[in-house]
Amino acid sequence: MQAVILAAGKSTRTYPLTLTKPKPLLKVSNKTIIEWNLEALKGTAEEIILVVGYKKNMIKDFIKKKYPDLNIKFVEQKKQLGTGHAVSILKNRIKNRFILLMGDNIYSKKDVNEIAKHKYSILVKKAKNPELFGVVTEKNNILVDIIEKPKKFVSDLVSCALYCFDKKIFDALENVKKSERGEYELTDAIKQISKNNDIYCVKSMSCFQIGFPWDLLNADIGLRNRKNIIGKNSKIYGNVENSSIGTNCIINGTIRNSIIMDDAIIDKGSIVEDSIIGENVYFKGTAKSSENVKSVIKGKKIIVDRLGAVISDNVKAENVIINAGCKIWPNKTIKGEIDHDIE
Incomplete structure (x- = not known):
């Protein structure tokens, strides 16, 4: 067939x-x-x-x-x-x-x-x-x-x-x-x-x-049965709970219910919850989640049961506080509090 x-x-x-x-x-x-x-x-x-x-x-x-x-x-x-x-x-x-x-x-x-x-x-x-x-x-x-x-x-x-x-x-x-x-x-x-x-x-x-981006998180949890998955050559010095960590990552912070893609660095003291972090991202700060989060997709507001941040590839985030539901486009450098999508 x-x-x-x-x-x-x-x-x-x-x-x-x-x-x-x-x-x-x-x-x-x-x-x-x-x-x-x-x-x-x-x-x-x-x-x-x-x-x-x-x-x-x-x-x-x-x-x-x-x-x-x-x-x-x-x-x-x-x-x-x-x-x-x-x-x-x-x-x-x-x-x-x-x-x-x-x-x-x-x-x-x-x-x-x-x-x-x-x-x-x-x-x-x-x-x-x-x-x-x-x-x-x-x-x-x-x-x-x-x-x-x-x-x-x-x-x-x-x-x-x-x-x-x-x-x-x-x-x-x-x-x-x-x-x-x-x-x-x-x-x-x-x-x-x-x-x-x-x-x-x-x-x-x-x-x-x-x-939608957050559907990846739901699929991820279902496919790995809520067990952590750690990719090849990744170094875990912090805490990882109910998450997927890609290959060649360095995790010094706390990761919960998230997807961290290949070659990402999560620096010391960082907290990432219910979020997706793209490839080759440097992240230092917090991306905490909330319930009933509003996210704008193609001009329409959509309510998500629970979500942190969605960060695309090659982003450098230094000393950030990213509000729940925010999305960061690729190749951006961001600092401080982020309360809206960065395109």
Whole structure:
């Protein structure tokens, strides 16, 4: 069986972390998102097609170096015209049945195996905030409808964007028109197929949807079962609680419920809580968390249950007090109290 991973998008909702790298290369529990998904496909997919676009060479170089023997093909989506368009450009490459997954979510091998058992299937799970996703209605485990980000409550069951299709999807995609946001939506094609075919709804055993920066923290906790993970060659002189520490880090401060990426230095006396610290960051100060934190994403305020700071790569933070919810763009030098995003 073939598998397709869509990994072409810019992922602007996860800024500032995806300003320096594509989302599939962000690490969760010291492993990139793309690694988690390639491992989930192992034993099920004989060939993998990776649709790339944004910072495509970073993904290509990483895969070729990490998986030199993997049977993987790269296809570029030159224009970002939606998930439906990304699938449509593969019409001549797909042989028959195939698994389709998003390159910015993390899927389990169990879910992949269950999806592959059915001719047509979609992975679903219950969500606390279904209005942020494609909401699914079903009857006796058969898909009835998908509604993209409904304004009124329809169901708490959402799509995890992991599917099994055959070549009929391409016929359906030919009839899809551009949506209001100027994209060809895959969900429109799925609705067409569901009119004449049963699409089985598989309840997810373990799926982590990474829509916003703090979703990395939730996935990280789940994947490492709240145990610390310390990367190779990292030196821990301070305290690390319920966190992931990347490779070649020096930790002299206190880290709680956080992700510290590779080559970061957390200086003596520092406190980092419920935060994400990017690669090659020097940090001295505090980034304490609070509950019900407001964070601005693409001009909209979003309430996060609990969050500290989100600091992108190559930031130098000296004697800082970073208020909860603040995001720091890459390559910045900051000092003192920070009470807003630094872009």
